Amino acid sequence: MINMNFNPQRLANKKSATPVNGKYKYMRLSPNKEDRITKSVRNISLSPLRHSSSRKSSNDTIIxxxxxxxxxxxxxxxxxxxxxxxxxxxxxQPRAKSYQKILPKVEKTKNYHEVIEALFSMYNCEKGRIGAVNLTQLFVSLEFCEDCDTIVEIFRNISEGQPLNMISYSKQELIKLCEDSKTDNVLRSIFKELKIIPALEKIINVHSLIEVIKKWWNHLEKSPNGYASFEDICKCYTEIGIIENASDKKRIFLRINQYGNYKQFISVFAKTLLKHMISELGKVVEKGNKICLPAKIAISTQRRKVILKSLEGNTKVVDAIIECNLYNK
Incomplete structure (x- = not known):
């Protein structure tokens, strides 16, 4: 039984006992020693439930x-x-966050949650995850991208090279990606180069964003074999808004190392490109809201329109949808 009336000061004020001839002889402690005892006792925690707030759960490593x-x-x-x-x-290098003032404001889609809920409802996702194959087919059929391979490469870059049919996302993972502030910085820089207003209802094809990224790559000094130095790549990323601190540079270093090619350079933009396509879905949902259509019906209706229009004129969209099925095996 722990005595809850335990007083460290009383302990410090007591005399120390030393056995002499079977009897205890008491000797008063010096004031300095009393202070040291008092301080050491006060530092003892009697609560077994107190943990450091910065300590990570062991489950994090297991997951x-x-x-x-x-x-x-x-x-x-x-x-x-x-x-x-x-x-x-x-x-x-001066890294003033002036880009937030000089670049056009990226309208944050307030209905990210609504869009993501609609996607999960459309595909009746089991185990609470949506497959990258389904998303690839959807983006292609909405003509957000002209070919399947470009979107496949975006998903593979995010997942560090996993096969498309092995990639899936939970609702929370997609929401976290959409709320990433760094992707906002990159989109601001891209829209500034495009000289367009991102809030317009017109869908902005992902290839338009990729053309800007190619332009940035072409401005870098490269060796005869097409490689740019890590130093030059980091300078470019810093201007765009991808790199803000030392931790960001170390993360880029793990991906690119001393020299990088175009494929490695554009891979860092993968999350931004995926977020852009989800934002464009938000435009479709918002358009449907104006005529009281539920989000998933608005997306499905727009998808049907694009496919029918493609059948009348060209078969690019249909071919890309068929190509998506190859990744589902």
Missing amino acids: NLRAVSSELNTLNIFQDTEIQRLNSMLSD
Whole structure:
């Protein structure tokens, strides 16, 4: 039984007892020693439930097996002299967040949740996840992209090269991606180059965004074999708004290392491109809301219109939809 009236000051004020000839002889402690005892006793926690707020749950590591290897790689990078040199160089570069003022405002779609709920309802997703194959077919059939391979590459870049039929997302994962502030920064920079207003009802094809990314790549100095230095790539990413701190540079370093090609350069934009297509779905849903159509019916109706129009004129959309089925095997 723990005595809840335990008083550390009373303990410090007591005399110390030393056995002499079977009897205890008391000796008064010096004031300095009393203070040390008092402080040490006060620092003792009697609560077994108190944990550090920064301590991570062990379940995090069990759920995400890549977390351990990623942390080890990051620790090794801290000791890399080359990355330290790049860190110091890029930290000296002025990074005022003026782009937030000079770039056109990206209208945040308020109905991300509504769009994502509609997607899960349309495909009757089992186990609470929607497959990347379904999303690829949808984006192609809505003519957000002219070919299947481009969207497939976007999903594979996000998932670090996994096969398309193995990639899936929960509602929370898609919402988190849509609310990522860095993707907003990139979209601002892209729309500034395009000189368009993103809030317009007209759908902006994802290839328009990719053309801007190609333009940025072409401005970089490259070696004869088509590689750009990590240093130049990081400068470009910093201007666009992808890199804001040392942690971002280390994450890019894990993907690109010392030199990078175009495929590696554009892979960093994958989340931004996916978020853009989900935003364009928001335009379809908003248009349906004006005539009181539920979100999933508005999306399905627009999809049907695009497919029928494609059958009348050209078969690009239909061919791309058929190509999507190859990834589902």
